[in-house]
Structures are given as structure tokens and as C-alpha cells.
Amino acid sequence: MTAPGPFSTAARYARLTWHLSAVSVHRLTEYRMDFLLGAGGLVLRVVCQVAVVGMVFRQTPRIAGWDYHEVLFLLGFSLLPRGLDRMFTDQLWVMARKLVQNGDFFRYLIRPVHPLFSLLSERFLYPDGFGELLTGAALTWYAADRLDLRLSAAQWLLLPLLVLCGTLVLASIKTLFASLAFWTTNSFPALYAANQLGDFSGYPLDLYHPSLRWLLTWLLPYAFTAYVPATYLLFGRTGTLPWLFVVTAGAVTLALVVWHRGVDRYEMTGS
Amino acid sequence: MNAAALRRYTPFAASSLQSLLQYRSTFLINALTATTAVGVQVFLWRAVYGGRPGGLPGGYDLPRLTTYVLLAQVLGLMQASRVDEEVSGEVQRGDIAVSLLRPVSYPLSRFATGLPVSLTNATLVAVPVVALYALLLPLTTPTWGGILLFAFSAALSLVIGFGVNLLVGLAGFVTTNIWGVRVVKDSVVAFFAGQVVPLALMPGPLAAVARVLPFQGMVDGPLRLLLGRYDGAAGAAGILAVQLGWALALCALAALAWRGAVRRVEVLGG
Amino acid sequence: MIVAENLVKEFKVAERGPGLMGSLSTLFSREHRLVRAVAGVSFEIPAGTKAAYIGANGAGKSTTVKMLTGIMTPTSGRALVAGLEPYRERRRNAANIGVVFGQRSQLWWDLPVPDSFRILRRIHEIPDAVYRRNMALFQELLDLDALGNTPVRQLSLGQRMRAEVAASLVHDPKVVFLDEPTVGLDLVLKEAVRRLVNHVNAELGTTVLLTSHDMGDITAICDRVLVVNHGEVVHRGTMHELLRTADTRAVVFEHLGAADEAIGLIEKGLDGASATLTEDGRVKVEYPVARWTARQVMGFLLDHFDVTDCVAPEPDVEMVLRRIYAGRAAA
Numbered sequence: 017m018t019a020p021g022p023f024s025t026a027a028r029y030a031r032l033t034w035h036l037s038a039v040s041v042h043r044l045t046e047y048r049m050d051f052l053l054g055a056g057g058l059v060l061r062v063v064c065q066v067a068v069v070g071m072v073f074r075q076t077p078r079i080a081g082w083d084y085h086e087v088l089f090l091l092g093f094s095l096l097p098r099g100l101d102r103m104f105t106d107q108l109w110v111m112a113r114k115l116v117q118n119g120d121f122f123r124y125l126i127r128p129v130h131p132l133f134s135l136l137s138e139r140f141l142y143p144d145g146f147g148e149l150l151t152g153a154a155l156t157w158y159a160a161d162r163l164d165l166r167l168s169a170a171q172w173l174l175l176p177l178l179v180l181c182g183t184l185v186l187a188s189i190k191t192l193f194a195s196l197a198f199w200t201t202n203s204f205p206a207l208y209a210a211n212q213l214g215d216f217s218g219y220p221l222d223l224y225h226p227s228l229r230w231l232l233t234w235l236l237p238y239a240f241t242a243y244v245p246a247t248y249l250l251f252g253r254t255g256t257l258p259w260l261f262v263v264t265a266g267a268v269t270l271a272l273v274v275w276h277r278g279v280d281r282y283e284m285t286g287s
Numbered sequence: 288m289n290a291a292a293l294r295r296y297t298p299f300a301a302s303s304l305q306s307l308l309q310y311r312s313t314f315l316i317n318a319l320t321a322t323t324a325v326g327v328q329v330f331l332w333r334a335v336y337g338g339r340p341g342g343l344p345g346g347y348d349l350p351r352l353t354t355y356v357l358l359a360q361v362l363g364l365m366q367a368s369r370v371d372e373e374v375s376g377e378v379q380r381g382d383i384a385v386s387l388l389r390p391v392s393y394p395l396s397r398f399a400t401g402l403p404v405s406l407t408n409a410t411l412v413a414v415p416v417v418a419l420y421a422l423l424l425p426l427t428t429p430t431w432g433g434i435l436l437f438a439f440s441a442a443l444s445l446v447i448g449f450g451v452n453l454l455v456g457l458a459g460f461v462t463t464n465i466w467g468v469r470v471v472k473d474s475v476v477a478f479f480a481g482q483v484v485p486l487a488l489m490p491g492p493l494a495a496v497a498r499v500l501p502f503q504g505m506v507d508g509p510l511r512l513l514l515g516r517y518d519g520a521a522g523a524a525g526i527l528a529v530q531l532g533w534a535l536a537l538c539a540l541a542a543l544a545w546r547g548a549v550r551r552v553e554v555l556g557g
Numbered sequence: 558m559i560v561a562e563n564l565v566k567e568f569k570v571a572e573r574g575p576g577l578m579g580s581l582s583t584l585f586s587r588e589h590r591l592v593r594a595v596a597g598v599s600f601e602i603p604a605g606t607k608a609a610y611i612g613a614n615g616a617g618k619s620t621t622v623k624m625l626t627g628i629m630t631p632t633s634g635r636a637l638v639a640g641l642e643p644y645r646e647r648r649r650n651a652a653n654i655g656v657v658f659g660q661r662s663q664l665w666w667d668l669p670v671p672d673s674f675r676i677l678r679r680i681h682e683i684p685d686a687v688y689r690r691n692m693a694l695f696q697e698l699l700d701l702d703a704l705g706n707t708p709v710r711q712l713s714l715g716q717r718m719r720a721e722v723a724a725s726l727v728h729d730p731k732v733v734f735l736d737e738p739t740v741g742l743d744l745v746l747k748e749a750v751r752r753l754v755n756h757v758n759a760e761l762g763t764t765v766l767l768t769s770h771d772m773g774d775i776t777a778i779c780d781r782v783l784v785v786n787h788g789e790v791v792h793r794g795t796m797h798e799l800l801r802t803a804d805t806r807a808v809v810f811e812h813l814g815a816a817d818e819a820i821g822l823i824e825k826g827l828d829g830a831s832a833t834l835t836e837d838g839r840v841k842v843e844y845p846v847a848r849w850t851a852r853q854v855m856g857f858l859l860d861h862f863d864v865t866d867c868v869a870p871e872p873d874v875e876m877v878l879r880r881i882y883a884g885r886a887a888a
Binding site for chain 1: 331
């Protein structure tokens with residue numbers, strides 16, 4: 017058996033993703049109530065966040081140099097990678113919480129596809145993410161319209177790439193912290209905490225103490241999922257933009273290395 | 288209920304505490320979560336005050352608002368006793384049928400399980416987090432009277448929070464996506480409880496809605512008592528009375544929901 | 558087909574004192590203990606064999622199977638399955654093997670069984686003809702259609718096990734690892750699973766490694782036996798050879814005459830043998846193999862009694878195993 021080339025491998029995974037997504041969509045129609053609850057819950061969460069921003073701006077026209085609609089744009093943009101990430105990688109939460117602990121993780125190791133793919137495939141197109149993605153898009157659109165934002169051709173071209181990189185950064189952080197379960201059996205608290213810090217990224221980083229800003233840029237690079245792309249689109253700031261691609265590549269690599277190390281030391285407990 | 292009957296619930300409390308202590312990282316994580324949530328709010332409001340020389344409506348100056356935001360998280364932490372998670376888990380696994388066999392009231396045993404979680408969170412998590420922010424930022428020092436009223440009110444808020452959590456957990460009978468229900472709860476309840484922004488800073492109509500919901504008794508009520516944001520003794524008594532009313536109403540509602548659940552288990556076997 | 562060379566697996570186990578104080582102390586420190594679950598196991602299972610892997614609880618058999626399936630990496634030693642080191646080349650190995658862990662599910666938890674099979678077909682890239690042939694076979698023996706469109710998480714253990722066994726065989730694996738494959742099944746379905754496994758072994762030459770607490774599974778399926786105890790292989794050979802290690806054999810007979818008199822006569826005449834009355838009134842003679850041959854025992858019985866019926870049952874597998882475990886523990 018010869019190893020297949022990278023293109024045929026990629027094509028194979030793309031076909032599988034398509035197929036598994038189709039299965040998920042089919043399931044979605046069967047559990048409509050669950051879908052509405054999950055997606056609706058996330059929409060409500062965004063509504064509450066917007067309400068807080070609204071209340072803040074009732075008191076003052078600008079904070080840290082940002083006006084109301086600029087903050088809304090940032091908030092909306094931050095939801096795009098978040099929603100996409102949630103649609104494809106939410107099984108990592110289940111893994112962190114129990115799959116390693118109760119031994120069920122074994123099933124990803126006995127299928128002839130990459131274990132990470134196999135794991136994620138169980139919740140492809142997880143419908144809850146639609147809520148975030150759609151409100152994010154609507155909010156971004158609304159804010160851009162109010163700001164009369166005109167994107168240049170380069171910005172339009174880069175836009176999908178910015179969202180994609182943001183998604184990859186989020187997925188990498190999630191994979192990294194979920195993988196800690198291979199050492200601690202339950203990494204839910206760690207994953208939760210890391211995810212929690214991501215809440216900072218929906219607001220302008222200029223608000224924060226420089227040390228926190230540094231942490232969110234270089235240690236847990238949430239800045240690259242919203243602040244860096246949004247300041248580029250809003251104000252044309254390109255200072256840290258090139259780093260986006262370096263950080264994305266670095267985060268993905270680190271996450272995969274930790275994942276593989278973890279899988280190699282996996283101990284199937286129970287029975 | 289007499290003391291002997293109450294003693295039946297101590298094993299629930301003890302075993303809950305025991306399993307809680309096994310996951311020591313939980314405390315660290317809770318602390319980090321609370322610190323983060325306070326951090327976002329504090330930074331946001333500091334920026335607001337930076338652009339505004341005077342105080343905010345409702346008499347909140349920066350130290351008072353910081354204190355509010357900080358203690359709002361502490362209250363939220365105490366009310367997050369995992370009751371919703373555990374009840375819905377039991378419902379979905381069908382274990383709830385087993386609990387009918389025990390000679391104790393299920394809601395009460397759940398309360399006994401949740402209480403140590405709340406209290407441990409309050410001591411092991413809240414104390415360091417409050418100490419940390421007290422070191423970093425100027426806070427308002429409450430009066431002794433405020434503290435006393437707050438203690439009463441916080442106890443009532445625990446009951447209200449428990450009722451809400453139990454109802455959310457029992458929603459497991461209606462939907463399999465308990466996670467979705469909890470996201471709704473976590474955002475909507477927290478918002479209307481005043482955990483993010485004091486009711487006094489909400490625009491008129493929103494504040495009016497918040498005031499008629501039970502959730503304001505979870506955070507806004509206790510903190511108004513602590514920070515002295517009420518009109519005289521009658522005002523304070525009013526806050527406590529409303530809280531008490533909601534606590535009783537939610538307990539009744541939870542009991543009703545539980546009775547419905549039991550009937551369902553008896554018919555369908557969980 | 559399956560080779561194990563000095564396989565060793567050690568675990569670190571956290572220790573915790575009892576009670577509330579024990580939990581409290583773990584807040585500050587945790588002590589670890591090294592446990593050797595598999596202590597240098599070596600064996601070889603040729604292609605096409607149906608082997609049973611037997612051992613008491615905690616003998617390390619599950620751990621060994623987990624290393625052979627690539628789920629866990631050995632602490633030292635080496636395993637080869639169809640020429641691959643499973644834990645090094647998981648994906649290629651996964652294409653060669655099928656696995657059932659009776660207590661765990663490999664199916665898509667939230668999906669109905671037919672969807673799981675559609676996905677398995679895609680990820681294993683099973684040719685249409687093979688897929689159709691296998692699904693027809695599973696339908697015939699296990700009646701998978703009866704599981705309907707219920708998500709796997711809502712199936713009973715027995716229902717799920719039918720789907721698990723089928724899922725392990727759907728891609729025509731070279732080797733299939735079955736860990737408690739009939740748990741939760743009724744007698745008819747147990748029989749169906751055994752027939753299915755024997756069928757694929759006969760038709761495709763599939764190598765089978767079975768671990769089970771159900772001796773019925775082992776005798777109905779396996780032609781070879783490996784007995785492990787304390788992480789070491791203590792017996793290997795055919796089922797027949799295993800039974801021949803029994804140190805006592807038995808003869809059960811019926812005769813014209815009083816049964817209780819016979820008992821006294823036998824115990825006097827055959828030194829070291831014991832005679833008991835069975836529930837249905839026959840006499841059971843158990844004799845040490847070291848002292849008497851079957852011929853001597855039969856000769857004695859025919860000389861002294863008017864024997865009307867006589868059987869020599871196979872030794873009880875569990876008894877043989879108990880003796881093996883006990884012997885090792887004493888050694």
C-alpha cells in the first residue's frame with residue numbers, strides 16, 4: 017500500500033466532510049426544537065452583549081477612541097470566526113469533559129481517518145453555531161452600513177481569509193486545551209477558562225491594561241480573531257496584520273503537536 | 288420538618304463536597320472565570336468614566352460600580368451550583384427514576400447537594416478574587432448594616448437561584464438540548480439579574496422589565512442593600528419582601544414542575 | 558498475523574485516602590503508584606486462526622487488546638498486526654482491523670444505526686459489492702433493520718451490540734478483535750453472533766481474537782487458546798490441549814444396584830478418587846490423572862458394577878482455568 021498524495025488525501029477529507037455535513041443537516045431537521053434552542057440561546061447572548069454596549073454608550077459617545085458603531089462592528093466580526101469554529105469543533109468540549117475520562121475516545125483511534133477529524137466529525141455543522149454566525153453577520157453588516165464603511169478591493173479579498181484564520185486560531189486554542197485531557201483525563205475547566213478569556217476579544221483591546229493586551233495578542237492570540245482584522249477593516253491599520261498568518265500557522269502547529277503527543281499517551285480507562 | 292428529618296440530607300451535602308474537592312482545578316477555573324468577567328466590565332466602565340468627569344445615574348461612582356460588578360460575579364458564582372447540569376443529566380440518563388426510590392425529597396436533596404458547592408465557591412474562590420481586586424482597584428467599603436442586610440438577602444438569592452436552576456434542570460424532560468437552555472439562562476437570567484449592569488443604569492423600559500422579573504432578587508437586590516442604594520428602612524424591607532415573595536413562588540413552581548416530572552416518570556419510566 | 562513481543566504496559570495510578578479528609582488532602586498533594594498491567598507478554602497468532610484470550614479480571618487482557626488495536630502505546634516491547642505496529646500507524650492499521658468493545662460504543666452516538674453504516678462505508682471506502690454483500694449477511698443474521706431510526710444512545714445494550722458487531726465486520730477486516738461481543742444478548746442472538754464470526758472466518762479467512770467471560774462464546778468460536786495471568790501468558794495451544802491439562806477427570810455412570818453402596822466401594826478400591834451422587838441419581842467418579850488412567854478406572858467400574866450407561870464429560874473449562882490461576886499464584 018503506497019501513501020496517497022496530499023491532493024487525493026485532501027480531496028478525500030473534503031468528500032467526507034461534505035458527506036458528514038449532509039448527515040448533520042438531515043439530523044437538524046429531526047431535532048428542530050433543539051436547534052432553535054441552541055441557536056436562539058446564542059442569539060440572545062449576543063443581544064445581551066449589544067445591550068451592554070448600548071448602555072455604555074448612553075453614558076459617553078466614545079470609549080478608548082471607539083464610537084458605538086465601531087464597537088458593534090468589532091463585536092459582530094468577532095462572532096464570525098466564533099460561529100464557524102463552533103459549527104465544526106464543538107465535539108472538543110465533549111472530549112474535554114468526558115470522552116477521555118470514560119474511555120469512549122478509543123473509537124477515534126480505530127477508524128481509518130485522522131483521529132481529530134474523526135472526533136470533530138461527530139458534530140459537524142453543529143447547528144448552534146448558526147445563531148452566532150448569522151447574528152454576527154447581521155451585526156457586522158448593520159454597523160458597517162451605519163459607519164458608511166467602504167472596503168477597498170484588497171480588504172474585500174482578504175476578508176474571507178481573515179475570518180478563516182480567526183476560525184483556525186480559535187480551533188487551535190480549543191484543540192490545545194482539550195488535548196490536556198490526555199494528561200489530566202478531564203480538561204473541561206482548562207478549556208472553559210481559556211474560552212472565557214476569549215470574551216475579552218469582543219471589545220476594543222485599547223480598553224485594557226497593556227499586559228492583558230499583550231497576553232491576548234501573543235499568549236492566547238484571541239486578538240487575531242477580531243481586534244486585528246477589525247482594526248484593519250475599520251481604520252486600515254496593518255501593523256500587526258502580517259503576524260496574523262504567522263500566528264495562525266504557529267497556533268495550528270502547536271495544537272497538532274500537543275494533540276499527537278496526547279494521543280500517544282492515551283490510556284483507555286474503564287473496562 | 289424536624290432536625291432528625293433534616294439530618295437525612297447531610298449525606299448529600301457531604302458527598303457533594305467530597306466530589307467537589309476531588310476536582311481542585313475547578314476552583315482555579317472558577318476564580319479565573321470570575322476574574323475575567325469582572326475584568327471586562329471594569330475595563331469597560333473605567334473607559335466610560337475616563338470620558339466623563341461626573342458620576343453615573345443611580346449614584347454609582349467608579350469605586351461603587353467596581354464593587355458592584357465584582358460582587359455581582361461573586362453572587363453569580365454562588366448561585367451556579369451545578370444543580371441545573373446534574374438534574375438534567377439525571378433526567379437524560381434516566382437515573383431520575385432511581386431517585387424516586389430514596390426516602391427523601393428530591394428537590395431538597397438537590398438543594399443539600401448544591402449548598403456546599405455554593406459555600407465552597409464563596410470561600411475558596413470569592414475571597415481570593417475579591418482580595419485581588421481590592422488590592423488593584425479602589426472599592427467602596429460597605430457599612431455594617433449593609434453587610435447584615437446583604438447576608439440576609441444573599442441567602443434569599445441562593446434560594447431564588449436554586450429554584451431557577453432546578454427548573455432549568457427539569458427542562459431536560461422537554462428537550463435534549465439542555466446546553467441551549469443553559470445558554471439562554473446564563474445570558475438572560477444574568478442580564479436581568481443585574482449581574483452585568485446594575486438595574487439603575489439600564490434604560491427605562493428595560494429596567495421596568497427587569498424589576499418585575501424574579502431575577503433582580505439574585506444580584507441587584509442584595510447589592511443595593513449592601514451599597515445603600517435604597518430609600519430608608521421601608522425601601523430595604525421592600526427589597527427583602529420582594530425577594531422573599533419570589534423565593535417562595537419559585538419554590539412552589541419548582542415543586543409543581545417536580546410533581547409533573549414524577550408523574551411522567553411513573554408513566555414512561557423516565 | 559498478530560505478534561506480541563515482550564509487551565509491557567505500566568500505568569500511574571493516583572492514590573487517594575478514604576473519606577472527606579482523604580479528598581481534602583488531594584487538594585494539596587497526590588501520590589502515584591506504578592501498576593504493571595501487562596508484564597512482558599509474547600505470543601503469535603497465525604492468519605485465519607480463531608484465538609481466545611482468556612484471563613481473570615485484571616489479568617491485563619483488555620490492556621493487551623488495546624495495544625494490539627493501536628488504542629494504547631506499550632511502555633516497552635512491540636506488537637505487529639498484519640505487518641504493522643498498530644500504535645505507530647493507526648490509520649493504516651484501522652483499515653485492517655475491526656473492533657468490538659462490549660462495554661463501549663464505536664457508533665455515532667447521536668445518529669441512527671443506518672447512518673453510522675453509511676458513514677463507515679465512506680470512511681473505509683468499501684466497494685459497493687462488498688458493502689451490499691455484508692449488509693445482506695448482517696440483515697439475515699442480526700436483523701439490523703429492526704433497529705430502525707432510533708439514535709444509538711437510545712438503544713438497549715442488546716440492540717446496540719448487534720450493530721457494534723456488524724460495524725466491526727462491515728469493511729472485511731483482516732483481523733477482528735472481539736472484547737465481550739455477546740454481552741447483553743439473548744441466546745438466539747448470541748448464537749447468531751457466533752455464526753457470523755465463524756462464517757467470516759471460513760469465507761474470508763478473517764483472524765479472530767476473542768476475549769469473553771462467556772465460555773460458550775469461546776467454545777463455539779475458538780480453535781486456539783491463550784491464557785494470561787498477572788500479565789503473562791501461562792498457557793497456549795488448542796482448546797483440547799487446555800482441557801488436557803486438567804489434573805482430575807470424571808466418569809458418570811448408571812448401574813443396576815444401590816448407588817450409595819457403590820460410592821463406598823469406589824473410594825476404597827480407587828485410591829485418591831472421589832465418588833458423589835448426582836442429582837439425577839447417577840454416580841460421578843472424579844479421579845486424579847496422575848494416579849489412575851481412564852482404562853484402569855473403567856476396568857474397575859466394569860468389574861464391580863452392572864453398568865447400564867456411562868459418559869466421560871469434558872473437564873469444566875472454568876475449573877481448569879481456576880487451577881491454572883491458583884497454581885501460578887502459589888508458585
